[in-house]
Amino acid sequence: xxxxxxxxxxxxxxxxxxxxxxxxxxxxxxxxxxxxxxxxxxxxxxxxxxxxxxxxxxxxxxxxxxxxxxxxxxxxxxxxxxxxxxxxxxxxxxxxxxxxxxxxxxxxxxxxxxxxxxxxxxxxxxxxxxxxxxxxxxxxxxxxxxxxxxxxxxxxxxxxxxxxxxxxxxxxxxxxxxxxxxxxxxxxxxxxxxxxxxxxxxxxxxxxxxxxxxxxxxxxxxxxxxxxxxxxxxxxxxxxxxxxxxxxxxxxxxxxxxxxxxxxxxxxxxxxxxxxxxxxxxxxxxxxxxxxxxxxxxxxxxxxxxxxxxxxxxxxxxxxxxxxxxxxxxxxxxxxxxxxxxxxxxxxxxxxxxxxxxxxxxxxxxxxxxxxxxxxxxxxxxxxxxxxxxxxxxxxxxxxxxxxxxxxxxxxxxxxxxxxxxxxxxxxxxxxxxxxxxxxxxxxxxxxxxxxxxxxxxxxxxxxxxxxxxxxxxxxxxxxxxxxxxxxxxxxxxxxxxxxxxxxxxxxxxxxxxxxxxxxxxxxxxxxxxxxxxxxxxxxxxxxxxxxxxxxxxxxxxxxxxxxxxxxxxxxxxxxxxxxxxxxxxxxxxxxxxxxxxxxxxxxxxxxxxxxxxxxxxxxxxxxxxxxxxxxxxxxxxxxxxxxxxxx
Amino acid sequence: xxxxxxxxxxxxxxxxxxxxxxxxxxxxxxxxxxxxxxxxxxxxxxxxxxxxxxxxxxxxxxxxxxxxxxxxxxxxxxxxxxxxxxxxxxxxxxxxxxxxxxxxxxxxxxxxxxxxxxxxxxxxxxxxxxxxxxxxxxxxxxxxxxxxxxxxxxxxxxxxxxxxxxxxxxxxxxxxxxxxxxxxxxxxxxxxxxxxxxxxxxxxxxxxxxxxxxxxxxxxxxxxxxxxxx
Numbered sequence: 001x002x003x004x005x006x007x008x009x010x011x012x013x014x015x016x017x018x019x020x021x022x023x024x025x026x027x028x029x030x031x032x033x034x035x036x037x038x039x040x041x042x043x044x045x046x047x048x049x050x051x052x053x054x055x056x057x058x059x060x061x062x063x064x065x066x067x068x069x070x071x072x073x074x075x076x077x078x079x080x081x082x083x084x085x086x087x088x089x090x091x092x093x094x095x096x097x098x099x100x101x102x103x104x105x106x107x108x109x110x111x112x113x114x115x116x117x118x119x120x121x122x123x124x125x126x127x128x129x130x131x132x133x134x135x136x137x138x139x140x141x142x143x144x145x146x147x148x149x150x151x152x153x154x155x156x157x158x159x160x161x162x163x164x165x166x167x168x169x170x171x172x173x174x175x176x177x178x179x180x181x182x183x184x185x186x187x188x189x190x191x192x193x194x195x196x197x198x199x200x201x202x203x204x205x206x207x208x209x210x211x212x213x214x215x216x217x218x219x220x221x222x223x224x225x226x227x228x229x230x231x232x233x234x235x236x237x238x239x240x241x242x243x244x245x246x247x248x249x250x251x252x253x254x255x256x257x258x259x260x261x262x263x264x265x266x267x268x269x270x271x272x273x274x275x276x277x278x279x280x281x282x283x284x285x286x287x288x289x290x291x292x293x294x295x296x297x298x299x300x301x302x303x304x305x306x307x308x309x310x311x312x313x314x315x316x317x318x319x320x321x322x323x324x325x326x327x328x329x330x331x332x333x334x335x336x337x338x339x340x341x342x343x344x345x346x347x348x349x350x351x352x353x354x355x356x357x358x359x360x361x362x363x364x365x366x367x368x369x370x371x372x373x374x375x376x377x378x379x380x381x382x383x384x385x386x387x388x389x390x391x392x393x394x395x396x397x398x399x400x401x402x403x404x405x406x407x408x409x410x411x412x413x414x415x416x417x418x419x420x421x422x423x424x425x426x427x428x429x430x431x432x433x434x435x436x437x438x439x440x441x442x443x444x445x446x447x448x449x450x451x452x453x454x455x456x457x458x459x460x461x462x463x464x465x466x467x468x469x470x471x472x473x474x475x476x477x478x479x480x481x482x483x484x485x486x487x488x489x490x491x492x493x494x495x496x497x498x499x500x501x502x503x504x505x506x507x508x509x510x511x512x513x514x515x516x517x518x519x520x521x522x523x524x525x526x527x528x529x530x531x532x533x534x535x536x537x538x539x540x541x542x543x544x545x546x547x548x549x550x551x552x553x554x555x556x557x558x559x560x561x562x563x564x565x566x567x568x569x570x571x572x573x574x575x576x577x578x579x580x581x582x583x584x585x586x587x588x589x590x591x592x593x594x595x596x597x598x599x600x601x602x603x604x605x606x607x608x609x610x611x612x613x614x615x616x617x618x619x620x621x622x623x624x625x626x627x628x629x630x631x632x633x634x635x636x637x638x639x640x641x642x643x644x645x646x647x648x
Numbered sequence: 649x650x651x652x653x654x655x656x657x658x659x660x661x662x663x664x665x666x667x668x669x670x671x672x673x674x675x676x677x678x679x680x681x682x683x684x685x686x687x688x689x690x691x692x693x694x695x696x697x698x699x700x701x702x703x704x705x706x707x708x709x710x711x712x713x714x715x716x717x718x719x720x721x722x723x724x725x726x727x728x729x730x731x732x733x734x735x736x737x738x739x740x741x742x743x744x745x746x747x748x749x750x751x752x753x754x755x756x757x758x759x760x761x762x763x764x765x766x767x768x769x770x771x772x773x774x775x776x777x778x779x780x781x782x783x784x785x786x787x788x789x790x791x792x793x794x795x796x797x798x799x800x801x802x803x804x805x806x807x808x809x810x811x812x813x814x815x816x817x818x819x820x821x822x823x824x825x826x827x828x829x830x831x832x833x834x835x836x837x838x839x840x841x842x843x844x845x846x847x848x849x850x851x852x853x854x855x856x857x858x859x860x861x862x863x864x865x866x867x868x869x870x871x872x873x874x875x876x877x878x
Contacts, residue, residue, distance in 0.1 A: 005742050007721030011773070012743045013877045014780040015756050017788050018795045019816060020870055021861050022840060027870035030877070039717050056721070099724075347654055387658040439745040477877075481743065484873065489817055489836075491824040493746060499823040 006060050006474050013481050019488040027484045031476040043081035044095070049088040050081070057098050062472055064122035066098065069472075090117040102129035105136040111143055126434055137427070172252035189308070192245055196304050199238040203298050206231050239275040242268065242301075264307060271301040333370075336399055340366045340392045347385040354381070365389075370396025442478075447495055449479050696729030698770040707771075708778035714878055715774065722770050730767040733757050747821030755815060759795040781874050788871065789858050803851040809837045 020027065042058065044051045044066075061067040076083045084091070090109065094117065097103040105114060105128055118125060128136050175185035206224030224231050246268045253259035274294040306312040319326075341362035348356040355378040356362045365378040369392050380389045486492050494502070698704065704715055726735065733754065740753040760768045760776045779791050794800070798808045813833040820828060844852045844860045861867045 005739075007725055008739050009743070010718075010781075010877045011777065012740060014777050014874065015740075016873070017780045017792050018752070018756065018759075018812075021789070021792055021844075021857070021867055022813070022816070022836070023866070023870065024836070024839070026866040027873055030873040030875055039720075054720070056717070347658075382655075384655045384658045387655075387662065391661070442745050478743065480873075485744075485816075485819060489820055489832075491817075491820055491826060491828060491832075493820065494823050494825040496823055498825065499827070502825055503827060 006056070006062075009474060009477055009481075013477060016481060016484050019484060023484075023488040024490055025487045027487050028480060031473075031480050044091075045076075045079070045081045045083045046086055046088040046091040047084070049091075051091065051095055053095065053098070059472075059474065060098060060101075062474060066094075066121065068122075070122075086120065087113070087117060090114060094118075094121050094123065097123065097127065102131070103127045104129055105132035107135075111136070111139045115140075124434070126431055169252050170254075172248065173254060176249055176252060192241065193305070193308050195238050195241050196301055198234065199242075199301050200299070202231060202234050202238075203301075235275060238301075239272050242272045242304075246272065264304075267300055267303045267306075270297055271304060274298055333399060336370065336395065337363055337366045340370070340388065340395075343388050344380060344385060344392070347382055347388055348380055351381050351385075356380075356385075366392060369393045371400055372396060443493065443495070445475065446479050446482050446493060449475075450493075696769050698729070704771065704774060708774050709782035710774065710778060710878070718774060718777070718878070719770060722773060730769045731773070732767050736768065744819045744821075746823065747819040749815075749819045751811075751815035752819055755795060755798065755812060758798075759791070777878070781877050785862070785868065785871055786858060788874070789861050790854070793854050793857050803853045804857070805851050806837060806841060809840060809852075810834065813837050813840075 016027075040055050041052050042055050044053065058066045058071075065071055071082055074082045074084055090106070090113065093104055093106055093114075103118075103123060105111075115125065125136070125140075174181055175188070179185045179189035207222050209220040210223045210226055211220055246265070249265070249268075250256065250259060259265055274297050277294055303312075306316065338359075341359050344365060345356050345359045345362045348354045348362075356365065362378075365380075368375050368378075369389060372393065374393075380386050482493065698719070701712060701715060704710075705712060708715070710718070723729070725731075725739070731739075736757045737750045737753040740756065741749045743749070757768065758764075760772050762772055762775070776791070779787050783791070793804070796804045796808060796812055798811065810833060813836050817828060817833050817836075822828075841850075841852065843864070844856055846856050846860070
């Protein structure tokens with residue numbers, strides 16, 4: 001539970017006075033608190049340094065070492081203090097957590113040592129306060145990375161171990177993704193790299209004009225046309241290798257759909273498709289234009305290098321993440337271009353033989369001027385044109401030069417921020433999940449307490465289960481409070497599973513209604529009074545009907561506990577050290593009540609035991625219960641026998 | 649030279665830029681904006697100190713030691729000495745993780761905040777606890793009536809009771825056995841009024857309330873649950 005809740009418990013219990021007049025059943029008696037409520041000062045001796053604190057302070061967090069009975073292991077009876085052989089400087093932070101509710105992280109200590117202390121005292125690292133959380137996480141991550149790097153360096157020497165028995169497909173995929181795993185993969189990697197380079201160079205070289213030997217007209221031809229066969233063979237070889245690689249990757253990919261949609265595979269396809277299209281399309285004049293355009297796409301082979309280069313991948317990623325900044329730059333540039341082009345066009349309109357024939361024609365002048373290129377192929381000749389032209393070039397300097405550093409710093413900022421934000425989001429989910437888990441831990445504790453027969457009359461004190469007896473004062477009182485709420489509203493707390501089960505069973509209707517008596521009301525609008533008690537017997541029937549475990553000792557209680565424990569194992573927490581749940585499965589729990597429950601179900605399914613039907617209380621109980629059930633339409637849930645049965 | 653329209657515009661633009669540049673150098677003084685007054689950083693260091701221990705001992709029925717323990721806990725949680733409604737709701741919600749206890753916590757807050765100043769100080773807190781935990785049965789019933797009577801007009805109407813009932817059922821949350829139906833609070837309110845409203849006038853006054861509760865032995869028996877709280 002969160003900070004200082006124990007302090008407020010008396011207040012919450014006092015506030016239950018608001019439920020008192022509304023309760024339709026009598027509220028359960030308050031638990032007798034064993035220890036005196038007086039506060040005492042405890043002395044905690046950590047390696048010689050004495051810390052003194054109120055007992056209440058330590059009791060605030062019953063899930064930790066100091067808050068639970070685990071600290072009794074460290075109690076030194078001779079000196080009357082709790083002795084811990086740990087670092088006293090770190091203990092200061094731990095104790096301050098109890099006092100203030102916030103765990104601070106010491107700046108000058110090693111984060112590993114701090115973690116170890118936290119683990120010893122039973123504090124989860126999630127408790128680190130918000131003020132220190134960021135730094136704690138960063139330092140921890142740094143540490144982890146450093147350790148991981150050391151480990152990797154060690155491992156790389158040994159050579160990676162391939163999991164035995166993995167299929168050819170998995171081996172192949174692994175070889176593709178990590179070329180360093182085996183020599184064959186490395187060879188393949190370098191071969192493909194070589195062929196990519198060869199292909200790109202061939203594309204470039206085939207356009208260079210090489211002077212042919214003395215032909216009739218000594219004209220210059222691009223090399224591609226001079227040695228068509230050679231280039232064609234080279235192209236074919238490269239494309240064959242690329243196609244083979246692509247098909248192998250497709251075969252080895254664990255998820256083919258995802259692979260097909262990935263960027264790299266698209267690049268591969270675009271790189272090799274022009275060749276095949278070129279093969280299929282016949283060489284006539286009409287389509288050769290389009291065919292030539294297709295050859296341009298061959299240059300995309302150069303992007304295949306990104307598999308070989310980490311830097312290229314990072315660049316691509318950062319460009320993608322900076323897209324908005326670039327987009328804005330482009331947009332503002334476009335605006336400026338349009339404005340200045342329009343102005344220049346109208347300024348130069350009067351001149352004859354002017355280059356500014358239209359506004360789009362003026363775009364070229366504006367761009368060239370704004371980027372300070374100044375080719376000089378278009379110059380204004382009027383005065384207005386020159387004035388606006390100079391304003392254009394000055395503003396161009398500003399517009400272009402200013403955003404560039406901003407974009408550069410944006411790159412690094414956005415890159416790091418993205419990474420950090422994703423991690424924080426993932427951690428937030430984990431934190432929320434843990435908080436929810438802690439919350440459900442509380443309710444689980446209460447539900448388990450109910451299952452272990454804690455709600456019975458405490459007059460039969462000696463026979464109560466050990467788990468029920470050994471709860472801390474805080475737990476007793478908190479459970480009592482929740483029990484009061486249940487009695488006030490005539491509903492019980494359950495967990496999700498039981499709730500959905502009950503809904504399902506109720507909607508089925510058939511089986512349970514057969515096995516319960518006529519007094520069980522349907523789920524529809526019925527009076528609250530009659531519906532709350534017979535439902536309890538119905539719940540037993542549902543549980544019995546659903547459970548498949550064979551009943552050995554014949555206690556319904558045990559059955560429920562078994563079923564409950566199977567479904568929702570309560571987290572073994574320190575506060576349950578105060579209770580020992582394993583004892584609960586014994587027949588310490590009184591058998592009187594649930595026998596009555598067994599009997600109250602007229603036609604139990606075949607699983608019920610028949611050895612645990614004692615004679616006298618059973619007979620009396622059954623008589624009373626059957627009359628009760630048949631007449632419970634009108635009686636309120638206040639009769640003691642009903643209370644007895646329904647207190648299960 | 650004859651200045652045509654566009655040239656005139658060009659010249660005007662140049663002049664405007666010139667003026668702006670001179671402004672920058674401070675030679676022209678345009679209208680200066682009023683300095684926006686920086687909002688003083690409101691330090692909420694309102695610190696409330698309770699009255700002395702002896703006075704509290706007189707006013708409440710707690711012993712000195714009990715008051716000390718209570719105050720230490722209170723001060724640790726609220727160093728400023730007062731609890732506001734948000735904190736109150738948050739504290740109360742920690743006891744009922746399954747449901748939503750914020751509405752009921754609001755009602756409780758209004759009941760504890762006797763002087764209606766929006767915050768519960770230690771004196772309010774301890775006064776309320778003293779009535780509930782150390783008071784007579786009548787005191788407790790009075791306090792409960794005060795809690796239910798939302799507008800403090802001396803009688804509980806069905807709407808008020810329905811609000812209270814809904815807030816209590818909200819605390820149970822979704823996963824209950826049997827499943828919570830929509831009409832459950834309303835039915836509960838009906839049965840409550842049946843029991844309490846003697847003259848059947850649709851409201852429950854304090855006399856009717858106390859009388860009916862005293863006749864109900866279950867309620868009387870349940871009063872013992874306050875015996876061991878502190």
